[in-house]
Amino acid sequence: MTPEQVIDLLSTAAAFDRRTVGDADVIAWHSAIGELDFADAQAAVVRHYQQTRDFVMPSDVRKLVKLIREERLAREAVPPPAAEVSDDARAYQEQLKRNIAKLASGWAIGRALAAPKTEPNDAYTQARGGDRDPVRAAAIKVPCPWPPCQAPRGSGCVDAQGRRLTAPAHEARLKAAGLIGGAA
Secondary structure, three states, X not given: OOHHHHHHXXXXXXXHHOOOXXXXXXXXXXXXXXXXXXXXXXXXXXXXXXHOOOOOOHHHHHHHHHHHHHHHHHHOOOOXXXXXXXXXXXXXXXXXXXXXXXXXXXXXXXXXXXXXXXXXXXXXXXXXXXXXXXXXXXXXXXXXXXXOOOOXXXXXXXXXXXXXXOOOOOHHHHHHOOOOOOOO
């Protein structure tokens, strides 16, 4: 947020609580909440005054911005990174973090990231060294139904922290692929 946006934010607060705003206020508020998104901060000020008559302070804005971002993340599942990065743990985690940050900031993330429309082609499989594990090769032909993973077709399974599994796939995915008893 720029100092000019802080002035606008404090002007919004002043419309509710009739505070006076000077240069020192702008400097102090900018140092306390300057890294926040202006639109989120302004929504937080409005939400604050919808709930209370107390003067809004930077800590109130920070707490409400955090709540606003958490609400966005709760409304929609974060799509997994693209299949092309499934074998590179660092790239996978970086893309996942970017997806989370975009979603929390209010950006819509295209569903194309979440679900490839086709199975991996031979060129893709060959470029990544081929699947030496026939069980894994068969399992990644179906999306993983395990909620923390939800890897799309063609992507390897990851654990709840986003780390690639050393096992071929989650048990639920193996069942869904018909590789072990009891189809999911």
